[in-house]
Amino acid sequence: MARRFAAASLRRLNSAVECVPYAQVLTPATALDLVRRYDVVADCSDNVPTRYLVNDACVLAGRPLVSASALRFEGQITVYHYDGGPCYRCIFPQPPPAETVTNCADGGVLGVVTGVLGCLQALEVLKIAAGLGPSYSRSLLIFDALRGQFRCIQLRSRRPDCAACGERPTVTDLQDYEAFCGSSATDKCRSLQLLSPEERVSVTDYKRLLDSGSPHLLLDVRPQVEVDICRLPHALHIPLKHLERRDVQSLELLGEAIREGRQGTQEGAAFPVYVICKLGNDSQKAVKILQSLTAVQDLESLTVQDVVGGLMAWAAKVDGTFPQY
Ligand SMILES: [Zn+2]
Numbered sequence: 001m002a003r004r005f006a007a008a009s010l011r012r013l014n015s016a017v018e019c020v021p022y023a024q025v026l027t028p029a030t031a032l033d034l035v036r037r038y039d040v041v042a043d044c045s046d047n048v049p050t051r052y053l054v055n056d057a058c059v060l061a062g063r064p065l066v067s068a069s070a071l072r073f074e075g076q077i078t079v080y081h082y083d084g085g086p087c088y089r090c091i092f093p094q095p096p097p098a099e100t101v102t103n104c105a106d107g108g109v110l111g112v113v114t115g116v117l118g119c120l121q122a123l124e125v126l127k128i129a130a131g132l133g134p135s136y137s138r139s140l141l142i143f144d145a146l147r148g149q150f151r152c153i154q155l156r157s158r159r160p161d162c163a164a165c166g167e168r169p170t171v172t173d174l175q176d177y178e179a180f181c182g183s184s185a186t187d188k189c190r191s192l193q194l195l196s197p198e199e200r201v202s203v204t205d206y207k208r209l210l211d212s213g214s215p216h217l218l219l220d221v222r223p224q225v226e227v228d229i230c231r232l233p234h235a236l237h238i239p240l241k242h243l244e245r246r247d248v249q250s251l252e253l254l255g256e257a258i259r260e261g262r263q264g265t266q267e268g269a270a271f272p273v274y275v276i277c278k279l280g281n282d283s284q285k286a287v288k289i290l291q292s293l294t295a296v297q298d299l300e301s302l303t304v305q306d307v308v309g310g311l312m313a314w315a316a317k318v319d320g321t322f323p324q325y
Contacts (some may be wrong), residue, residue, distance in 0.1 A: 004021055004023070006019075006021070007019040007020075007021040022034065026045075026050060026053065026054070027053075028053060028174035028176065028177065029174075031053055031054065031057040031174055032057045032060055032061060032173075032174060034057075035054070035057040035058055035061045035063055036061045036063075038063065039063065039128075039129060040063065040064055040066065040125050040128050040129055041054065041057075041058050041063050041064070041065050041066070042066045042067075042068070042121050042122075042125055043055075043065055043066070043067040043068070044068060044118070044121070046069075047183065048095050048096065048181045048183060049095075049177035049178045049180070049181045049183060050177070051067070051088060052088065052095065052177045052180060052181065053174060053177045054067075054088075055067075055080060055081070055087055055088035055089060055164065056089070056164050056174055056175075057174060058080065058081050058087070059081055059087050059089075059164040059165045059169075059171070060164075060171075060172075060173070060174070063081070064079060064080070064081055064082040064083075064128055064134070064137075065079065065080040065081050065082075065087070065088070066079050066124045066125050066128070066134070067079070067080055067088065068117040068118065068120065068121040069117070070109050070110075070113045070114045070117050071109055072108060072109060072110065072113075073110055073113060073144065073145040073146045074142065074143065074144055074145065074146075075113045075114070075116060075117035075142075075143045075145070076117075076141065076142045076143065077117055077121055077124070077136055077140070077141050077143075078136050078137075078139065078140040078141070078155065079124055079128070079134040079136050079137040080137075081165060082128070082134060082137040083133075083137060084158060085137040085138045085155075085157075085158060086138065086155055086156060086157060086158045086159065086162075086165075087158070087162060087164050087165040088164075089159075089162050089163055089165070089171075090156065090157075090158050090159040090162045090164075090165065091155060091156065093162070093163065095180060095181040095182070095183075097182070108226070110145060113143065113145045116143060116145070117143065120141070120143075124136060136152070138154065138155050138157065139152050139153065139154055139155055140152070140153050140155055192280075192281045192284050192285075194284040194285065194287075194288060195284050195287055195288075195305075195306060199287060199304070199305050199306065200305055200306055200307075200308050201274060201305045201306070201307055201308065202307075202308050202309075202313075203308070203309060203313045203317050203318050204317060204318065206218075206274060206307050207314075207318045210234075214272075215261055215262070215264070215265050215271070215272075216261065216271070216272040216273065216274060217236060217257055217258055217261045217273045217274070218232060218234060218235040218236065218273075218274050218275075218276060219235065219236050219237075219238060219254070219273055219274065219275045219276070219286070219290075220232065220235040220236065220237045220238075220276050220277070221237075221238060221239060221240040221243065221275055221276070221277050221282050221283060221286040222237075222239065222240075222277050222282070222311075223239050223240075223241070224237075224239060226278060229323060229325050230311070230322060230323040230325070232276070232311070232314075235276065236253070236257045238250045238253065240277070240282045240285060240286050243286055243289045243290070244285075244289065246293075251293070258271060258273070258302070268301070269301075270301050270302060270303045271301065271302050271303070272302070272303050272304075272305070273290065273302050273303070273304045273305075274304075274305055274306070274307055275287050275290070275304065275305070275306045275307065276306070276307040276310055276311060276314075277310045277311070278310045278311055278312055278325075279309065279310045279312055280306060280307065280308050280309045280310040280313065281310075283306035283307060283310060284306050286306070287304045287305065287306045290302065290304045291304055312324055
């Protein structure tokens with residue numbers, strides 16, 4: 001559906017443009033054939049497996065790849081596999097651990113940033129097609145929308161031992177990229193499974209516990225900008241980033257809240273902490289961190305669980321008036 005709308009919008013802007021929408025998911029079975037039909041490829045995808053898939057298809061088909069990405073207030077663009085320059089695998093031989101990747105559904109992106117990067121990407125495609133050559137082969141342009149600054153960094157040259165474009169490539173056909181990256185080839189439905197079922201609680205179970213008045217602490221680990229949009233009033237807010245760097249002030253705040261919550265509870269009993277975020281991915285990472293911190297005074301004898309599906313599940317299943325963003 002979205003593809004057809006995009007094609008219709010483009011035709012409205014310029015009726016001389018020929019648009020061929022493909023209402024299908026790009027897969028290892030279809031990618032090479034599709035890429036071979038065009039002279040230049042622009043990667044606008046939102047996940048790591050698709051980036052490897054498109055890269056390998058472009059290398060195998062001998063096509064330049066104009067790659068752009070955006071997250072929150074930052075965007076970047078580069079041209080891979082152009083005139084002896086590096087490919088995506090030369091720069092990233094191994095995919096990052098799945099749990100360290102922040103996607104747009106979790107992290108959000110400012111629409112204007114994708115607009116700026118999209119225009120730059122179109123410009124690079126046009127220059128390559130017109131034989132003028134791209135500006136960002138072997139270099140990466142980074143756009144910082146908050147500071148309003150562009151900066152360009154040099155990329156390494158082609159890796160002679162690159163699995164895709166090297167002298168003895170091991171990628172000779174397209175493979176299972178979801179298995180290679182350990183994550184699914186979509187931005188929308190990605191849900192991490194870092195915790196066991198006992199370490200997780202559903203929004204409806206949490207609601208029941210909340211209504212029962214049972215002592216506990218709810219910890220919201222979203223970035224401040226999201227907490228400003230909406231929050232559960234009784235939650236303590238400490239962004240995941242602060243926990244990741246073991247921020248002293250944040251840990252003191254947490255210790256204090258736990259001490260306070262423990263008052264009047266049975267001594268020695270494990271105190272329950274529930275961690276919540278937007279979608280239930282960051283909350284799992286936070287639980288892992290809190291579990292590793294229980295050796296710290298005040299943070300010992302806790303049971304830490306995350307709320308499955310986060311605040312968006314809360315909005316969908318418990319409180320229809322809670323904003324969905
Ligand atoms: Zn390469």
